[in-house]
Amino acid sequence: MIVALPWISLLGAFVMLFIPKTNLSAQKWLTLSCCGISAFIILFLTLQFDTSKTGYQFLHRYDWLPSLGISYQVGLDGINLTMCLLHALVSFSGAFIATSGGERRKEYLFFYLILTGALYGVFTVLDIFFLYFFYETTLIPMFPLIAIWGGKNKGYAAIKLAVFTGAGAILALVGLLALYHYAGAQSFDLIRITEALKARPLPLSIQAWIVPLLLAGFGALSSFWPLHSWSPIAYGAAPTSAAMLHAGVKVGPYLILRLVIPFFPEGIREWSLWLAGIACAGILYAGYVAIRQRDLKLIIGFSIVSHMGYVLLGLAGLNAVTLSGAVLLLFSHGVATACAFGLIGHLSDQTGTNEAEDYGGLSARAPFWSVAFIMVSMASLSLPGFSNFASELLIFIGAWNQFPLAVGLAVFGVLITAVYILRMVQKVCYGPVNQKWPELRDLRTFYEKLPFILLLTALLLFGFWPQGLLQYIQPAAGGLLS
């Protein structure tokens, strides 16, 4: 079943080509069923997952190009299981929003399904070649999704996203090829490379230059400061469901966890102080910039950059606690971001504007929307009760011994977050009702509400019961370091 995950959506995209343009309901059901079936498979695998074992489960391996050592190998451990759960949740919720209307719907859903399939590919394969292959494949649908269906500045945003992430990807490719070459296993197979490196670790001199290549490459995709400049613009312009997927389901940090930390333990340790510094700079800088923003999508965009700083701090901590915290934060932040983009998209699809000034008093006008929006904002603030709190706490506790100053600054960053988030909530939900949009609708039907109910439930569930996810994550995070 796990082998089929990426292919369900990719096949769905292929089938989509043959559905007539006017047959909207067939397009809708195809998209929903592809995302739904994949999500159920993930749910099923999660229930089957044996937390008492370490290492990969559900392993399957097919030789692909033996002369270069490429194999199509899939498997799950706690980390990519969590990422798969996140992706399943976000892509399924996004599918409801994607199918709810708009121009050139068929092409949109075609690209949406390719993006979904490619992301499943990234999170299930355990072969460096295919990891990279699926990772860069996510770029192809993102470009038209923004360039055709985007908001203001869409052309510029699409090109900027593609060039930044493309450049990052190809730099990382050189690093990965160097890894393949120096590991000497003549294989792209993740498990074989791990074994080969265990027997004969790379000399520090080689590790020390491959690590920055990979970090810069994957960091550009993760929108780590200072490589973030594409991300607020791109997410500001991206159509709702595409922004949910691309901003919510972050591939870059996962690839750092999977490819950098286990293979270059000494190399990354050399750079960890720098990383912590960059993380703090990112948290504070992006938080400060977010305060100055008036555009709701840009506020969320910069809040992503700021939150990615916490993830980076978790990665830099390099112990089981911070790494678990980083993975849990990827999950909770992804869900919260997707939810926020979905909610803002619901407004801007009706009014065509994202400016905070243009709204006001929505709590009276659109109560369901406002409750959801306030809940998501509180989650971004890492209020206890949402899973963001547990994850940031883990990062702070774990990193305290190594980087006390950085942790202090990061905690201060939480305060900055409070400033811009609370101001945003105040402007949009409270105050006098803005009379500009007499037609503005709340989320009314069950079809409209369901995605947000799903996302918020996940946030609350794992906020009260973080162990539910940590039982999968912690053994795997510990395994990365051994």
Added chain:
Amino acid sequence: MNLALLCPEFSALFVLLVLMTGEMFNKDFSHKRAAPTAIAGAGFVLLTLCFRFNAHGESFSGSFRADVFSQSMKIFFAAAVIPVIQMTRVFFKDRLKHPGEFVLVLWSALIGMFFLASANDLLLLFISLEIVTLSFYIMASFMKKELYSIEAGLKYLIFGSLASAFFIYGISLIYAAAGTTLFEGVRQFASANPGNQLVLLGLVLMISGVGFKIALVPFHLWVPDVYEGAPTPGVAFLSVGSKAAGFVIALKLLFVVFVFFESGREALFSVLAALTMLYGSLGALVQKNIKRLFGYSSISHAGYLAIGLATGEITGVTAVLFYLIAYGLSSLAAFLVICIAGRALESDRIESYRGLAVRSPFLGGVLFIALLSLAGMPPLAGFFGKLLILLGAVQGGYLWLALLGAALVAVSLYYYLSIVKIMIAEEPLNTSPIHAELSSKIILAALAGGIIVMGFWQAPFYTFAENAARSFF
């Protein structure tokens, strides 16, 4: 003498005769039947090649040689000519009295490439190269009433004859030193006397001649103007067939004849590759005409291919061959779309491609796939080609070259995606749909399908390239 070895060449000559006879004796042939006959002929030649794929050996006292490499390249050339013939159909429709003549010239270039692939003697190599180049002089200036086409032809002629002069002068110097033009004889002499200055001078002169064919940087000046002015089918075959022919010569010279030149080859081609990639990518950034842009991008692809020459070994040569196939598929798909769209839009300016994806989703989709494949995005063919080239560079220790190549991929992403952006996201000036003939659609679908299949399922293509590369080692 084993004439049976020349089976593919004979079958190609036979098709040429058929085309010529038809052209002479039948009035309608030029308009209606020349292109379908030539496509059928290409199919016939391909079939012959498949049956004779394993017929290896030497003929004409060793100056003609059939091996896996030569047969593979012939398959490449014969397959590449099919979309080009389709382009002549689209491009010259209602423009020329005798469009069939272009097909004839095209076919003679193909025959030149066949002999080139099998040449095992410097003189045969030169003669077949001249057959190819002469045909391209004619093709470049074929639209004799258009100023740009004449300019293209003249430019190609001047630079080309200079390159040919270099090449033949190099051969004469080598003959003076070694006393033979057979590859085997020259190789033995050159390996025994690696310091012989006549040989070295001759080699450098010949490399300059080859550099012209594949558009390496100091010899690239003709490219943008010729690409802009020459008729599109000619440009397409120039960018795929002629470039591949140039690489066939380069591979033969570097890995069969002048094996001793290893360290020189590594130094020379790594520098040339870097310059070529840089020039091509940066030049393409500011282009307004799509054919001119493809001129610059073909220069930058030559740079990537040259990395493969610099790294050498079986990995490098395999990468070159795989990259050529991927580049060929993507370029031909793009040029066929440019041909069809160019007729409908009556312009080659990039700006006129606005909203192409709305006016014809099929053409827009194929161009999208072709451009992304040229940019090296997975899951398309061009990605794996770039990966093999970069892998070779990393394994050969050319990390700086790999990093430079990687950075320039990002640059190329910018100019290819700018076209895509104009094509898919901007409002069309005119919303009338653009129609393509069914035959064009079939060929385009086959090319686009090929790009995707080659990107996903690399094994058969990789094995094909690797087997061909093995002929050198």
